[in-house]
Amino acid sequence: MSVRAHRVINIKTADATFDMWHDVEVVKWLERNTGFLEPLFDGTGLTEVRVDDLEEMLEEIGDKISEDVKKNLVKDIKIAKKQGNEFISYLCY
Helix, strand or coil, X not given: CCCCCCCCCCCCCCCXXXXXXXXXXXXXXXXXXXXXXXXXXXCEEEEEEEHHHHHHHHHHHHHHCXXXXXXXXXXXXXXXXXCCCCEEEEEEX
């Protein structure tokens, strides 16, 4: 079966959860423990992370993350769980 390219009509995003350049501890953790960065090209693109991984990250390095980023991550996790999603999609640009 072939893979086909589809033109994108609409992508709706929320406010940024974290900054790929400035929230270094978050990015380092994701790089070490998940495949978050693999689908990205030069740090941009669409990727996903497991809700469980984000919860684990908050437990492990929550004290190294800014309060704003922690609040954003907790919000993303709550929304995903409410919707029954195991993964959260992030569009990085």
